[in-house]
Amino acid sequence: MLWVLRDILAIIFLLLGFFFLAVGIIGLIRLPDIYNRLHALGKCDTMGTGLIILGMMLLVPGMTNVVKLALMGALTYTINPVMTHIITKTAYVRGTPMTEGSFIISTYYEEDEGEFFVGEGD
Numbered sequence: 096m097l098w099v100l101r102d103i104l105a106i107i108f109l110l111l112g113f114f115f116l117a118v119g120i121i122g123l124i125r126l127p128d129i130y131n132r133l134h135a136l137g138k139c140d141t142m143g144t145g146l147i148i149l150g151m152m153l154l155v156p157g158m159t160n161v162v163k164l165a166l167m168g169a170l171t172y173t174i175n176p177v178m179t180h181i182i183t184k185t186a187y188v189r190g191t192p193m194t195e196g197s198f199i200i201s202t203y204y205e206e207d208e209g210e211f212f213v214g215e216g217d
Contacts, residue, residue, distance in 0.1 A: 101153055108150030115143030127194040129186050137179030144171045 122135025148168040152161050193199070 105150045105153035108146050108153070112143045112146030112148075112150060115139045115146065119143060128197070129191055130183060130193060130197070133179050133183050133186075137176060141172060141175040144168075144175070 119136050119139030126132045152164045
């Protein structure tokens, strides 16, 4: 009975992970600019991959495999948000245009403006 419950829980984690990854892909295709796309990918990719790794941890035999998957999960939860932030910051610094109607509240110090908050975008 315990094995069946474990398998059902693993299937739920795997399906939820695939759902989050699918939503991230749809966000990548449908959203209008790089900032929105990276927001969707950063959230959904991290959560989807984490749930899939959690589901796999329930299914794989051996403690060494579980530890390897836990390390993969820790790296995913650490690296994905940092890389998303770096790509978004680079796009912002290079002046990549935003969708019309979007606005910016910048916490990055602008030397030309001399202020911490730049205000609304064009």
